[in-house]
Amino acid sequence: MATALYLLNSYGDVDTAHRLLSGAIALQPEPYDPADAAVLEAARYKAGQAPVGTVLSQRGRDGEQGVDRDIVLTMVTASAALEAVTTGPGGVLTSPHTTPGVLIDTSTVSPQVSALIRNKAADHGTDFLAATVSGNPKVINAGKLTVAVSGSPEVFSRVEPLLAVLGRGVTYVGEGEAARLVKIAHNVFLGVVTQSLAEITVLAEKGGVSRAAFLEFLNDSVMGSAFTRYKSPALVNLDFTPTFTMPLLRKDLDLGLAAGRELQVPMPLAAATAQLVAGAIGAGHVEEDFASLILGQARSSGVTLEPQSVPVDDDLSFQN
Template structure:
């Protein structure tokens, strides 16, 4: 439980996504203290009302602590490693909310570590990117003890438009992995049909405008359209991160004996794109690989394309 006199929210991990979410919590009036391995990224949030701490353990007195780190090993390190959140001799947060994309095994291990300190873990992976967060359209899948979810739900709802309780323990991890596998399959399919249309003489801008206004259009197809039309692959989610999620999804499929032939094929295409050097750009660069296989070279169309992510009023 929190130490006497301390409360509020702690946040570990102020990368592009984490920083945007911290800004939303500050704007909603919450007292937020932030730790990030690269301190400068955390200090950039001071102007928004956040405080900066030197180690994760400095957040042990907070009521709620969020973690948003890159991988399973990072989550274990910031919670139980040297200077970790659960290494304070007298204090631990009431609730740890982890919004990283990590394995179910790592999540379960952190849940055990949390309970040893009298804390509860909610797994709360998110769907979106920094611009989605800024527009107020982020969604979260949450699992863990239902009474704990009910208690912190108002805080979660400050982060975006959709918060879905999906069950006990680690099932939110599977929901997020399934979501990201779908993300990869959809962008590959979108790349294939867009290249097909262009090779037949239709501009990408016109084709995607039609798709987005049809019943097949989606928030995702619309907000990826500017990248596909204008070949702006500023990263929101890189190919190596997508490959990691495919690896996790296909491992779950093997464990649960659920065949995933489309996902398996897409995973190979993602690996091929990484082998071709697409490691630091957005995963929408699958479009370029599809064009190469189709024998055409794409050029930016320099068209004005609405991404559908106008911020909420």
């Protein structure tokens, strides 16, 4: 089973590639020759531009990179990027001679674009699964990624062992584009929870409780979660090295609000959060992690935050 993996944008780091590919390669029934592995390289994608890098696990049997592959995983950050790497020039669905047996996309994109790619894949005889994930590269490297998959249940059964190596949980959620809605709902919740966490942390700070002490208590309580724990270091020490940026969060909130309009589901909390994220982007918080929502909350609360420079456990120690 030859496997190729595209890693673009925020997922385009070599450590993440090694983590994903090591599991995929281990499933190959034939002996794996490291000399056949393509050189891993970080890849970046900018809106409106062609991808400038590709990460592939193995050369095809004719010696050309990425040819004659059975399974391809794509992991990009926007609908336009997914179209570019699949149906755009040089995309995996454009070869007149060879196309993947199965295309698995792990990106957060609209159900409409996902359906378009699914139809294009079917035209080429390629099975398509939407396999959206919960977790950034640090979560991937800790072995804690979770996956929601939709598409043909028969195809899912065939590739489930491959998906299982990506992290700690794989859930089949239905046919078609169901996984897209699951991930969109997940990321709406991500935004709303982060804003709520910023509000209560600033409330505690203004009332005289250190952020470190408040979050330690919260994380040990029934309200604590894996998410509140791994975001605590950023909120305490104001280190906003990006894992997920404001523009990406805004994109996902917009997708969620669009789904709400289509399905006639009111989403007032999501709408309010989207406005706050838009304000943060307008204030220049574009390259920082979305945890920097706490800065806007502090400004509007008359609070000046300072890094507390204390060790905070993020609960993401590496696990095999």
